[in-house]
Amino acid sequence: MVMEHAIEVQGLTKTFGDFTAVDNLSFRIKPGEIFGFLGPNGSGKSTTIRMLCGILSPSGGQGKVLGYDLKDSEKIKQNIGYMSQKFSLYEDLTVEENIDFYAGIYGLRGKEVRERKEELIQLALLTGKEKALAGTLSGGWKQRLALACALVHRPHLLFLDEPTAGVDPVSRRVFWELLYRVAAQGVTILVTTHYMDEAEKCDVVGFIYQGKLMGFGTPGELMGAMGLTNLEDVFIKVVEEDYQDEAWQELLKSHRKEVTGE
Amino acid sequence: MIKWFRIRSIVVKEIIQIKRDIPSLAIIFIMPVFMLLLFGYAVTTDVDHITTVVWDQDKSPQSREIIQAFEQSGYFDIRYYAGDMKEITWLIDGGEAKAGFIIPPGYARDVLKGQSAGLQAIIDGSDPLIARTALSTAQMIGQVKGFALKLESLSRFGLGIKAEPGIDLRARVWYNPDMESVRFNVPGLIGLIMQNITVMLTAFALVKERERGTMEQLIITPIKPFELIIGKLIPYVGIGFMDVIVTLLIGSLWFEVPVNGSVLLLLALSLVFLLVALGLGLFISTVAKTQLQAMQMTFMIILPSVLLSGFMFPREAMPLPVQAFGAVIPLTYFLEILRGIILKGIGLQELWRNVLWLAILGVGILTLSAVRFKKKLD
Numbered sequence: 075m076v077m078e079h080a081i082e083v084q085g086l087t088k089t090f091g092d093f094t095a096v097d098n099l100s101f102r103i104k105p106g107e108i109f110g111f112l113g114p115n116g117s118g119k120s121t122t123i124r125m126l127c128g129i130l131s132p133s134g135g136q137g138k139v140l141g142y143d144l145k146d147s148e149k150i151k152q153n154i155g156y157m158s159q160k161f162s163l164y165e166d167l168t169v170e171e172n173i174d175f176y177a178g179i180y181g182l183r184g185k186e187v188r189e190r191k192e193e194l195i196q197l198a199l200l201t202g203k204e205k206a207l208a209g210t211l212s213g214g215w216k217q218r219l220a221l222a223c224a225l226v227h228r229p230h231l232l233f234l235d236e237p238t239a240g241v242d243p244v245s246r247r248v249f250w251e252l253l254y255r256v257a258a259q260g261v262t263i264l265v266t267t268h269y270m271d272e273a274e275k276c277d278v279v280g281f282i283y284q285g286k287l288m289g290f291g292t293p294g295e296l297m298g299a300m301g302l303t304n305l306e307d308v309f310i311k312v313v314e315e316d317y318q319d320e321a322w323q324e325l326l327k328s329h330r331k332e333v334t335g336e
Numbered sequence: 337m338i339k340w341f342r343i344r345s346i347v348v349k350e351i352i353q354i355k356r357d358i359p360s361l362a363i364i365f366i367m368p369v370f371m372l373l374l375f376g377y378a379v380t381t382d383v384d385h386i387t388t389v390v391w392d393q394d395k396s397p398q399s400r401e402i403i404q405a406f407e408q409s410g411y412f413d414i415r416y417y418a419g420d421m422k423e424i425t426w427l428i429d430g431g432e433a434k435a436g437f438i439i440p441p442g443y444a445r446d447v448l449k450g451q452s453a454g455l456q457a458i459i460d461g462s463d464p465l466i467a468r469t470a471l472s473t474a475q476m477i478g479q480v481k482g483f484a485l486k487l488e489s490l491s492r493f494g495l496g497i498k499a500e501p502g503i504d505l506r507a508r509v510w511y512n513p514d515m516e517s518v519r520f521n522v523p524g525l526i527g528l529i530m531q532n533i534t535v536m537l538t539a540f541a542l543v544k545e546r547e548r549g550t551m552e553q554l555i556i557t558p559i560k561p562f563e564l565i566i567g568k569l570i571p572y573v574g575i576g577f578m579d580v581i582v583t584l585l586i587g588s589l590w591f592e593v594p595v596n597g598s599v600l601l602l603l604a605l606s607l608v609f610l611l612v613a614l615g616l617g618l619f620i621s622t623v624a625k626t627q628l629q630a631m632q633m634t635f636m637i638i639l640p641s642v643l644l645s646g647f648m649f650p651r652e653a654m655p656l657p658v659q660a661f662g663a664v665i666p667l668t669y670f671l672e673i674l675r676g677i678i679l680k681g682i683g684l685q686e687l688w689r690n691v692l693w694l695a696i697l698g699v700g701i702l703t704l705s706a707v708r709f710k711k712k713l714d
């Protein structure tokens with residue numbers, strides 16, 4: 075696939091009523107990159123991902139995913155993989171049945187299904203659990219199964235929304251090993267996370283806060299710009315800097331006045 | 337473009353899930369049997385041995401003959417012989433007797449002369465079921481014995497009954513000569529069971545997908561809402577149909593209510609009704625957020641359909657606004673169809689109106705729900 079950017083958005087905006095969840099977002103991701111999308115809770119990460127997947131229409135701005143316009147959601151859907159924030163596979167289906175199901179949905183057939191399933195079970199380290207119900211798997215295994223299902227149709231772009239939330243450190247490391255392997259095959263990955271050690275493993279990271287993009291660059295660039303030695307401090311500064319904002323201070327003052335009468 | 341492989345994947349997945357879900361299996365296999373037993377045995381609307389008082393003013397062989405005819409019908413137990421009107425009123429007021437017959441003086445003379453002999457019946461209208469049975473039986477006996485029945489309903493007991501029986505009532509007596517409620521219930525049960533199971537399971541299947549978050553993963557795939565709906569509905573058409581056959585078999589083999597009309601027509605029209613029920617389930621799934629809500633809403637649909645469709649009580653006896661409400665319940669029409677085919681053995685020629693209404697309601701509900709469902713996904 076020949077294209078300059080796997081993702082490119084300009085002025086992407088989403089409003090719910092008079093609340094702006096995503097505010098004028100612009101960035102570009104090169105094919106094959108791992109992009110870490112960071113931001114506190116409610117900052118608009120999932121909403122952005124939903125727009126990029128074509129299941130939520132933007133209120134403003136434009137963008138291209140894998141060279142397809144955001145409006146062309148059919149084409150996009152066929153070529154992306156997605157892992158939602160919450161485990162969302164069928165717990166009453168076995169590991170194999172889950173993979174079979176998504177293989178069927180994406181139009182894989184017969185031998186193709188069997189071969190791909192074997193490949194994925196090996197890749198996602200699920201060997202031995204093929205017949206286990208997904209609901210009986212532990213956190214780390216569930217995430218790997220979800221990854222396998224998201225990869226079943228060999229997507230060129232993978233959206234992972236907090237894939238490692240609530241997973242132990244060892245399982246997280248294993249999961250990231252897998253991500254590197256997938257990226258090495260040329261798959262672009264957009265991953266959101268609240269773990270800064272994971273963010274440091276990304277090629278590029280973007281900070282989003284209250285729907286706005288507050289920073290973008292390689293982890294090294296961002297740490298350098300702020301003169302800090304780890305991303306965690308960068309994250310905190312990005313968010314806390316905003317607390318010094320005049321408007322914020324006004325609000326605090328008026329609140330204090332209301333409560334204490336001063 | 338609809339892709340059949342996607343629909344097939346959904347169907348396969350759905351069947352695996354149903355197989356592993358104990359509550360669903362219970363609904364599919366136990367509910368029909370349970371409902372058949374409940375309505376076949378426990379909830380009997382049969383009325384017989386109505387305690388009766390007679391005031392024989394004629395005291396002739398002819399009057400004794402007519403009293404015997406009442407007694408022998410099995411519906412009336414002549415417990416009391418009254419000497420005057422006061423006594424009859426007293427017995428019925430006190431609930432001792434539910435029906436009273438007054439044979440006027442000169443009854444034998446009229447009968448012998450070949451004239452229509454008048455006979456007065458007083459029926460306690462407080463239990464409409466008893467009242468109807470008493471009335472229609474008395475009328476039947478009257479028709480046989482050739483006397484005119486003058487009816488006086490004790491309307492102070494609440495529900496008065498109409499002097500003229502509704503068409504349905506007569507049909508009931510004709511086609512169900514023993515007035516066994518099993519005969520009346522079994523055809524209705526086929527419709528009710530089918531409706532309940534399909535509505536409930538379809539609603540659950542779709543709400544579950546949303547409740548557990550699997551819908552989120554699904555809508556990111558290229559599957560179209562229409563394919564999802566079709567794929568989800570196919571297994572439940574199968575299950576609904578299977579339940580029709582099971583109920584029919586139990587009905588005809590165990591309760592001995594055979595299908596008098598065309599079985600093929602019955603199955604074909606069941607399919608139409610199934611689509612209606614699936615539409616209702618789909619509709620619930622667009623409103624309910626959790627399986628519990630879906631369950632509650634299912635009952636909100638089931639209850640009026642049990643009470644107002646004519647399943648338990650004849651619609652003719654209902655006030656007009658209630659009848660009108662019953663007219664928008666799909667089960668109402670399907671019941672007519674079921675009873676028509678199973679009990680009367682009639683066909684499309686007589687039933688086409690019901691079929692038409694059922695189809696109209698079905699297309700309406702299914703379209704509305706599908707549109708709502710699609711909107712919710714977008």
Ligand SMILES: Nc1ncnc2c1ncn2[C@@H]1O[C@H](COP(=O)(O)OP(=O)(O)OP(=O)(O)O)[C@@H](O)[C@H]1O
Nearest residue numbers: 090093095113114115116117118119120121122159
């Ligand atoms: N459908 C919606 N209607 C109204 N508000 C919404 C809707 N979806 C999201 N929001 C709001 O938009 C904001 C951004 O939500 P979003 O889920 O994108 O955040 P997030 O960055 O993914 O947060 P988290 O880290 O908690 O997952 C939140 O304040 C949320 O309440």
Ligand SMILES: [Mg+2]
Nearest residue numbers: 119120159235
């Ligand atoms: Mg989120």
